[in-house]
Amino acid sequence: MSITINELVSLSQGRLCGEAAAEQSFDHITLNSAELREGSLFAALPGLHAHGAEYAEGTPAAAILTDAAGHKILHDKGDSRPVIEVEDIRAILGVVSAAIYGNPSHQLTILGVTGTSGKTTTTYLLEAGLMAEGHKVGLIGTTGTRIDGVAVPTKLTTPEAPKLQELFAMMLAEGCTHVVMEVSSHAISLGRIAGTRFAVGGFTNLSQDHLDFHNTMEEYFEAKAGFFRADSPLRAEKAVIMVDDEWGRTMSSVAGQQCLTVSASGAAADVQVGEVSTTLAGMQEFSLTIDGHSHHIELALPGQFNVANAALAVSMASAVGSDMTAFIHGIAGVGVPGRMxxxxxxxxxxxxxxxxxxxxxxxxxxxxxxxxxxxxxxxxxxxxxxxxxxxxxxxxxxxxxxxxxxxxxxxxxxxxxxxxxxxxxxxxxxxxxxxxxxxxxxxxxxxxxxxxxxxxxxxxxxxxxxxxxxxxxxxxxxxxxxxxxxxxxxxxxxxxxxxxxxxxxx
Incomplete structure (x- = not known):
């Protein structure tokens, strides 16, 4: 897992400034100057208060990937290390990061969940069901990152592209076959998931949130739609979409023919939830019909919205060829920290x-x-x-x-x-x-x-x-x-x- 500087220049369509050996290669990239080690590539991005290039001095980075503003900062400081100058770092950061780590997502089955509410619960259900099938599973989301159930420290719901690709590589090295992850609107808009191959993308719902970032609900929707549009480079290979709200129905139109629709409220959909009942022990029970086959679901999580989350998880698992009997058995007792x-x-x-x-x-x-x-x-x-x-x-x-x-x-x-x-x-x-x-x-x-x-x-x-x-x-x-x-x-x-x-x- 490494890539030469000339390959990086070609991949990023950037300009190499300074002297570098053609065989110089990188197996690590980071945005965080504190994480740099000998031989690292430092991705120096413009920030709200300062440019990342301001922090390059004294670090062990072997080369720096940055924009014209960052290059000027480095030049003014007398930094003589090789610089790969690109027009827009975020536009190419995901693809570059994936290449440095050997494109690990191409060797994993990655299931991504986006939407306003229900992402965390849906990923927990997916993780439990896939593990019940016998898979070794990685999880990335709001409550943290896990590899086969063991916590790995991370900060963001969807980490920045270099850290995300590093996590995928780590999960692959640990023997993971599947990864389930939350995909935030920020991650889509800022290109954090660029370079990642998603086997399936799931959509929960859309309601007001993050309007400090997206300005309007229409902008918020368009950010999410980047995960499903046919012409989007971030699009998942298959789409599974809840259509119980108007945004979901619109998203299913955006996704087109590759879309599997799901409803827990009686709306017209490919996958329908039957009548829900609650046992004396507090378990919710309902049927779910997929491709003409009816499945009996038991769920410890309360609430109609968790029926919807479970229906989405089961449908996404079906889309990647899961053993439905084992998967459904695995989700029955799932609990999610801080969710109901x-x-x-x-x-x-x-x-x-x-x-x-x-x-x-x-x-x-x-x-x-x-x-x-x-x-x-x-x-x-x-x-x-x-x-x-x-x-x-x-x-x-x-x-x-x-x-x-x-x-x-x-x-x-x-x-x-x-x-x-x-x-x-x-x-x-x-x-x-x-x-x-x-x-x-x-x-x-x-x-x-x-x-x-x-x-x-x-x-x-x-x-x-x-x-x-x-x-x-x-x-x-x-x-x-x-x-x-x-x-x-x-x-x-x-x-x-x-x-x-x-x-x-x-």
Whole structure:
């Protein structure tokens, strides 16, 4: 796994500046100057605040791939190492990275899942089902990266192209045959998946999110469509698309004849979900018909949206020739960290932690939990800073429309004033309360730990509470500091304190 500098110049259609031996080769590429080692190729990209070329000095990089601005910085600093100058680094970075690592995706069966909600759950279901078939599987997504179930440290939902191709190579070397991964809209727009061969691409749904990056829902859709359009170099070889929303139906038209459509709501589709029932043990059961064959599905994950996620996962597995019996058996008991995760410490009410951090996801989770309880419904939620601000009042409104007790708190404020974020969520909450058929109680508690305690203290026998927004995350970003914080731990602590106090009062 290596490529010569002349091959790189040809592949990138760049210009070689400086002296380099024709046989000079590279087996490692990175955007991170701290990860450079002897013989590395440094991809120096322009950033929001500084150009990557500013960090090349003193590194062991053997050559630098950059643009004209980066080349000028290096020249001005007197850097004499070979430079491959290209017009647009991101446009060629994926293909170059894949070539350096020997195009590992061509030797793997890669299943990619995109959409607004459900990506993580769908990839977990795919991972479990494929492993039940006997495959060694890699997973890349929001909750991290795993190889055959063992965690590998990564930061982004879809890593930058050099790290992604390095992970594929690592997974291949470890004996993986399949990789399941989340494909974010950022990854498609920024070319992170360029150079990757996807055996199948799945689409879950589309709802408001990331409008700080895409500006409009139409732009957001077009980014996702890059994974399915016939003329897109990023297109997966096969497409499996949920058509339970209008965006999904439009996406199926974009994908064309290579598309397999799926519905869990009775919409016209190639794959149909039958009637869903729930067993006394809490398992969801339903039938799924693919290519005229009916399959019986059992699922531990609650909620109609998880029926849709499971239907998509099974359909994607079918598209790559899976053993349906083994695959379906493997997904039955799957649980996903921070996704509809029940926290049970013996209390007489339901406590759930979920990652829902966008309006449609909040609605879906609240509706699902509401269907499981005969009592009142409480929710704790906030909104993240430095992200799509237009969804904040929508989230507050969604919570009030369905819950009896709504606590607006801090999520990850990042660089923003937390109070201003809460005010935006509260604006939507109070607006929705004016037309609500019930009389929801709305409270503002900025301290997230205190908000969770208040929700636990509010709950009575038969009620349900949801702590939404952070799910699996184990930190709270305030400014530039990531403070240790896990919603699940705080819910458990609050339940323990309540139980202890109740025991003392008895």
């Amino acid at each position: 995760e029940r926290i049970d410490e013996g209390q007489d009410f339901l406590a759930v932690v979920d990652y829902a951090h966008k309006p449609a996801a909040v609605v879906a989770v609240l509706e699902s939990v509401k269907a499981q309880t005969s009592g009142r419904l409480g929710v704790v939620l906030g909104a993240g800073g430095d992200r799509d601000a237009t969804k904040r009042p929508l989230m507050g409104g969604a919570a009030v429309a369905l819950a009896d007790f709504v606590i607006i708190t801090d999520d990850n404020p990042r660089s923003e004033d937390p109070a201003l974020i809460r005010n935006a969520v509260l604006e939507g909450a109070y607006g929705a309360a004016e037309t609500a058929e019930h009389s929801p109680v709305i409270k503002e508690i900025g301290d997230r730990a205190e908000a969770i305690i208040a929700a636990v203290e509010w709950a009575q026998t038969g009620d349900a509470i949801i702590v939404a927004g952070k799910g699996h995350e184990n930190g709270q970003l305030v400014g530039n500091i990531n403070h240790p914080f896990d919603d699940r731990e705080h819910v458990r602590n609050a339940l323990h304190a309540r139980a202890k106090r109740s025991g003392a009062d008895a």
